[in-house]
Amino acid sequence: MTQEFNHIESVYWVFTQLCNDECDHCYNNSGPRGERISEEECMAIIGNLPESMDRLILSGGEPLADKKLLYKILDRLQGRYQGRVQLMLQTNGDLLNGQILDTLLEKGITRFDIASIDRYHKHAGARLMELAELFASRGVNGDDKDPLVEKSTYLTKHKASWGYWGATIDMWLGGNWARGRAYEKGLWKEDPEHNFCAILSGGKGFLTGAEDIPQEISIQLWKINPCCPGTKVPLGDARTEKVADVLQRVSKSEIWQKINEGKPLEMGESIGVTAELAKERTAQLKNICLWCDEFFEKHYQGEAVERSCGGCRR
């Protein structure tokens, strides 16, 4: 793989895990006592983002619960990218009002996703009518209600638009990620056959993109991940390393290449961990992400490529 990583199609950044809500299905333990990083760290991360991105999704936690920091981030992003990156905000919408919406539009947000229309969230979508009115009053287009996920549609064509969605009924019945409170509370999907790695938000295509799936990485606070649930060992530390360098480095690894292919059962083959063992353990663990965790805990021992990450905890 000889690709340059100075351009990434999509970056999903959880810059805070502070949240006004504390949902049972939360995969990253966000809540009123959720983990936060400093403004300084956030500014360092922005400095380490790729030279160009099609879109950057800012998420949490609840981004508006950490509003001051969000505004600083938006200002710095505008300074660096001058409107060349589509900035999207994923929010539960609880704290949004006219004044905040005006500020966000002014600071360059072009897409608002209200991601709280489900029974786990405190208001369970009851604010939707108010939000529709609020967005309409500012001329924010509401035609694209679905999350913009498909490769052909993931950039909004409007000056500013909004949509809404939430955890679906399938997820209520156990389709959540085996992470955070969802895991602790037993609300995770127990299905060893479900390959989360091969769908959107999974690891597939994080280096190269794939058919219908944009090339997307996630940054959980500072941890650079190939997927939204996150690997036990992150790819790198966005505070201290250039994202492009990190992707360049891991692109040489056969382990991470398998994740890029959406084949986590095969990710240990280059170090003697067979797909048969992986399959057996996934069946026992009942979830592919839990196999991935076990692989990084028990089998992964770093790689021949030297890591330059000084700030990683592991």
Add this chain to the structure above:
Amino acid sequence: MLTIQNLHKAYHSQNVLDQVSLELPQGQVLAVLGRSGCGKTTLLKTAAGLLQPDAGSIKWAGESMDLVPPREREMVYLFQEPLLFPHLSVFENIAYGLRVRKVKEAEVQQKVEHLLQELELQEHAQKKPSQLSGGQRQRVAFGRAIIFLPRVLLLDEPFASLDAQTRATMQKLFLRLARKYNITALFVTHDVKEALLTGDRFAYMAAGKIKIYTSREAFIEDPATGVRDELAFWNSIDQKITPLP
């Protein structure tokens, strides 16, 4: 009973609601006829709590709604383009209000299936909103709103974007369900026939002022509403058509 007293709202010194007062007993539909810009949408949005009035009060059963946020008023405003949940099936869209209220699964199934039948949507139960026609989407929105029996339904030209035939079907459906579920509703429309068909009571709105009629006859007779002119027009057409051999 919904009681609105002396509601007033102005934009840039222009009165959009000018001392609007009305009373609507439970289970009745007030049809509000008015042309674009007469203030009828502002009236509904203010009742829903989406807009703040400059003065006046809104009460339900004698209890002031002025400080009650929209989500707790149980006065549901139905947008012209319905706010359906794109990620949920028709069944789950309608079931949503019950699930949020933690109604038992068997009851959810029974109630939703019954309502799907009423709305003639049984065969579309598993479809997503994007797979439906405009009329079907409106029916889902209507079903979702009435399944938990809100205090008041606020309908803002709900069938305006539908073709004539679908619109007529929807009007009849609304009427039947409004009777059956004892729905209290403010139904605003610019269409004389729709007002006559859907209303138990009648009002006319122009330049922010509302006039409430004591009877259907009084509503028809008032030259301001244009009802008489419209009826006369249809009668004249009728006469022109009937002499044909």
